[in-house]
Amino acid sequence: MxxxxxxxxxxxxxxxxxxxxxxxxxxxxxxxxxxxxxxxxxxxxxxxxxxxxxxxxxxxxxxxxxxxxxxxxxxxxxxxxxxxxxxxxxxxxxxxxxxxxxxxxxxxxxxxxxxxxxxxxxxxxxxxxxxxxxxxxxxxxxxxxxxxxxxxxxxxGTPARTAKGDFLAARRARDYLHAHRARVVTLDELEAATGRDRWSLSHDFRTFYGTSPYRYLTMRRLDAVRHLLLHGAALADASAAAGFADQSHMTRHFSRAFGLTPGRWLRTAGAVARLT
The missing domain is CATH 2.60.120.10 (Jelly Rolls)
Incomplete structure (x- = not known):
């Protein structure tokens, strides 16, 4: 046998x-x-x-x-x-x-x-x-x-001393991006909000938060998409509500961020309901 x-x-x-x-x-x-x-x-x-x-x-x-x-x-x-x-x-x-x-x-x-x-x-x-x-x-x-x-x-072995850069400016940028995460934010806006030029600010943000200002904003939008999808929103509606230009734009960013398409991500999350 x-x-x-x-x-x-x-x-x-x-x-x-x-x-x-x-x-x-x-x-x-x-x-x-x-x-x-x-x-x-x-x-x-x-x-x-x-x-x-x-x-x-x-x-x-x-x-x-x-x-x-x-x-x-x-x-x-x-x-x-x-x-x-x-x-x-x-x-x-x-x-x-x-x-x-x-x-x-x-x-x-x-x-x-x-x-x-x-x-x-x-x-x-x-x-x-x-x-x-x-x-x-x-x-x-x-x-x-x-x-x-x-x-x-x-x-x-991270040094005990503060890293080079403007930590307060990076934190102001993060707060501003978080507050305006559902719309396009320009570099001019970030410069005005932080008092720091865009190139120095980009370096500071990556040093203290591990990513770029644009990536940070994009990920906050994707967080909103996941929340909306789990609560039954359609892909197109979730994309628009989170500030993406269209569904395909959101899907490209979603796959790059999570390694899964929105559909597969939702299916694996949906399996929880059958297990719990």
Whole structure:
């Protein structure tokens, strides 16, 4: 009698109740999970089962159960199963601004390689990676983020001195972009709002927040799209409401940011309803 192959579960992504500045997921994928993409947050997580493989900074990375993954903002990466059995993981996406509240204008920590067994980072991420059904209290999250920011700085050797650049101007730019995220914002506006020339401001923003002002604005629009899609909006309506020129414009940016088309992203999120 021929051996029957085991039935693999469908791909799924479970989302925790969102709290401003941080997103938590737990997911299962087999085969190819995500195409190459980049987002403007840290992606910090732990592999729970299987082999989690991805390309990152021109190399192949493999995360095993118990490893900690730390991907820097705006660094391209993909995702796939390293074996036929698939992989399961938990991940948090943290806005660099939350770490800057702890770092106070120091350069953002950068972990070379993206995967680590450093016990300091394993301990610091533990409180932020519970099952998605667990709701983090505000103070609990704040304490855990402060511990993680300091652990990242220590593990990566981030200098204790403030980085070169105008941190206050970068923070004013971020606040302005956040307040006007549903419309086109010009460089002239940012210069007027911050008192900083566009080239210096662009450098400052990337130093302190890990991405460019334009990418930051685009990601806030994509956050709005995801929220609207999960609440039943049509793609065209969500695109328009979030300030994109049209649906195709939004879809191109969505795929580059998340490694999935809006339709596939929504299908994996929709699988949660069948699992919970």
């Amino acid at each position: 021929p051996t029957r192959k085991p039935v693999l579960p469908s791909d799924w992504v479970k989302h925790a109740q969102p709290i401003e500045g941080i997103e938590r997921i737990e997911a299962w994928f087999h085969g190819n999970a995500y195409a190459m993409h980049r987002h403007d947050t840290y992606a910090i997580g732990r592999t729970l089962a299987g082999v989690q493989s991805f390309r990152y900074r021109h190399g192949q990375r493999n995360s095993l159960p118990g490893n900690t993954i730390v991907l820097h903002p705006d660094e391209p990466h993909d995702g796939r199963a390293g074996t036929e059995e698939g992989f399961q993981y938990r991940m948090i996406y943290v806005e660099p601004a939350l770490f800057q509240e702890v770092l106070g204008g120091r350069a953002l920590p950068f972990l070379e390689g993206g995967v680590t067994t450093d016990p300091r980072l394993a301990a610091a991420t533990h409180a932020l990676l519970p099952p998605v059904g667990y709701t983090l209290e505000s103070l609990e999250q704040s304490d855990a983020l402060a511990e993680l920011a300091n652990a990242l700085a220590a593990a990566t």
